[in-house]
Each structure stands twice: as C-alpha cells, then as structure tokens.
Amino acid sequence: MPNRLFYDSHMHTPLCKHAFGEPEAYADRAIQAGLKGIIFTCHSPMPRGFWPHVRMSIKEFPEYVRIVDRAAKAYEGKLDIRLGMESDFFPGFEEWIAELHTMAKFHYCLGSVHWQGQDYKARYETGSVEDFIATYFRLLAESAETGLFDCLAHPDLVKNYKPECWDFEAIRPIVAESLDRIAKTGVAMELNTSGLNKRYAAMNPGPEMLAMMAERGIPVVIGSDAHVAQRVGDRFRLAINHLKAAGYSTVRVYEERWPHVMRLDEIERTLLRQATELGNTSVEAA
Numbered sequence: 001m002p003n004r005l006f007y008d009s010h011m012h013t014p015l016c017k018h019a020f021g022e023p024e025a026y027a028d029r030a031i032q033a034g035l036k037g038i039i040f041t042c043h044s045p046m047p048r049g050f051w052p053h054v055r056m057s058i059k060e061f062p063e064y065v066r067i068v069d070r071a072a073k074a075y076e077g078k079l080d081i082r083l084g085m086e087s088d089f090f091p092g093f094e095e096w097i098a099e100l101h102t103m104a105k106f107h108y109c110l111g112s113v114h115w116q117g118q119d120y121k122a123r124y125e126t127g128s129v130e131d132f133i134a135t136y137f138r139l140l141a142e143s144a145e146t147g148l149f150d151c152l153a154h155p156d157l158v159k160n161y162k163p164e165c166w167d168f169e170a171i172r173p174i175v176a177e178s179l180d181r182i183a184k185t186g187v188a189m190e191l192n193t194s195g196l197n198k199r200y201a202a203m204n205p206g207p208e209m210l211a212m213m214a215e216r217g218i219p220v221v222i223g224s225d226a227h228v229a230q231r232v233g234d235r236f237r238l239a240i241n242h243l244k245a246a247g248y249s250t251v252r253v254y255e256e257r258w259p260h261v262m263r264l265d266e267i268e269r270t271l272l273r274q275a276t277e278l279g280n281t282s283v284e285a286a
C-alpha cells in the first residue's frame with residue numbers, strides 16, 4: 001500500500017439489516033478510492049429489544065467479528081481492515097455498552113445519539129422542536145463524559161428531525177455549551193460525509209459547528225458511514241476542504257483505541273495521486 005495513507009473510519013455490514021454487501025466489497029471499493037484501510041463500525045447489538053430492526057442481535061455479534069476478521073485476513077498486505085463498533089448512547093444502557101466494548105478487540109468505538117429511535121422519541125419527544133434539539137446536544141455531551149467512546153458520530157444528526165426548523169444561529173449557545181463539555185473530555189468528533197444524502201443535505205456537522213469544534217481544539221475523525229460499498233471514501237476530498245476552511249490541519253485515525261494523527265495536506269496528496277493514477281472519475285472532484 002505504498003501510495004495510500006488514509007482510512008475510512010465508519011461503515012456497516014448486512015448484519016444491521018439496512019446495509020448491503022459483504023465486507024470484501026467495501027474493501028475493494030476502499031482500494032479504488034485510494035485508502036490504506038477501513039474500519040467497520042456496525043450498529044451495536046442492544047438488549048431488551050432496543051430498536052431491534054436496525055442492528056445485529058446479541059447472538060449475531062460473534063458473526064460480526066468473524067466476517068470482519070475474514071475480510072482482514074483475505075486483504076492482508078492489500079488493505080488494513082479493522083474492527084470497530086457504532087454504539088448507541090441512551091441513558092440506562094451505559095453498563096451494557098461498557099461490557100460490549102470488552103467483548104472483542106476493537107480498534108475504534110463510535111458513540112451515537114440516534115434521535116430517530118422509537119425508544120428515544122418515546123422518552124424525549126415531549127416538548128417543542130427547540131427542546132428536542134437541546135436534549136440531543138445535552139445527551140451528546142453526556143455521551144462524551146461517559147468515557148465509553150473514542151469519537152462521537154455525526155454530531156449534528158438532529159438537524160434532520162425537522163429540517164425546515166433547523167436554524168443554527170438560534171441554537172448556537174446550546175451547541176457551544178455542549179462543545180465546551182465535550183472539549184474537556186478529549187473525545188474526538190466525526191465529520192460524516194453521508195449527511196449530504198440525508199433530508200437536511202449537508203455533512204454532519206455543518207461548517208459553523210465544525211469551526212466551533214476547531215476553536216476548542218476538538219479532534220476530528222472522517223467517516224463515510226457507508227451502508228453500500230460504493231460510498232466508501234465518499235467525498236473525502238470535500239470533507240478535507242471543509243476541515244481546512246474550519247481551521248483544521250490534522251485528523252485522527254484509531255488503532256487499538258489509540259489515536260494516530262495525520263496531516264490533511266498529506267492525506268489529500270495521496271487521494272489525489274490515486275485518483276490521477278486510476279484516471280478515476282468516480283473519486284469525485286473536491
């Protein structure tokens with residue numbers, strides 16, 4: 001992998017029941033996209049029937065470890081494939097998540113506040129849209145403070161709740177308070193490129209919040225959140241441009257739950273070179 005440097009740190013497997021394709025298909029796409037490695041972070045199994053149709057069951061967890069390991073062995077020397085997890089943060093389930101994170105040798109554990117879950121809405125959809133958004137950012141800070149996670153996934157996902165009501169300037173103080181708490185924990189936050197395909201079509205987080213994260217020195221990890229192989233490495237050069245505009249010069253990639261710092265200009269060079277070598281129009285222009 002001499003010309004390749006960077007990793008896509010967020011993607012799924014068919015075990016979550018809403019992603020398609022085997023890990024090997026994601027691996028093939030990662031090589032085309034000029035990546036050195038990928039981290040699978042499928043949705044965490046949860047006990048007590050917690051939003052079960054979007055995740056693997058606890059019984060399926062060994063199968064998850066097995067298929068990621070199978071791909072890692074098959075691509076040895078060609079692509080570095082690592083095991084991770086996208087774990088739900090929902091107050092009351094912290095002990096389970098702590099246990100889950102000891103059940104395999106994870107490289108990277110993402111924490112996610114998924115406001116779309118029935119359980120989440122049943123508990124928190126009780127007031128105005130503003131209340132719902134404020135609760136989301138309070139839980140985001142709480143998730144960082146648990147110490148369970150390396151990074152917080154798609155940290156403004158709630159803008160898709162009522163996209164027409166999303167007014168960043170109105171909630172800036174709420175976001176600032178949340179980011180102040182997160183910055184104290186040292187936990188990283190994700191720049192997730194899949195937001196461009198969501199109802200509120202923008203990366204998660206958007207440029208204003210990314211700039212506020214940069215001001216506080218919060219480290220960033222880039223992830224595609226691919227649920228199909230074609231999206232691995234999707235719009236990473238655009239993500240790098242967003243990061244530079246926000247004031248970032250580095251990002252992180254995790255190995256054995258330990259952060260490695262990589263320079264954006266070096267990553268960009270390797271992605272560009274790969275695109276040129278392949279004459280590849282599918283690696284999109286930034």
Ligand SMILES: [Zn+2]
Binds near residue numbers: 012016018043227
């Ligand atoms: Zn998903």
Ligand SMILES: [Zn+2]
Binds near residue numbers: 154
């Ligand atoms: Zn997620």
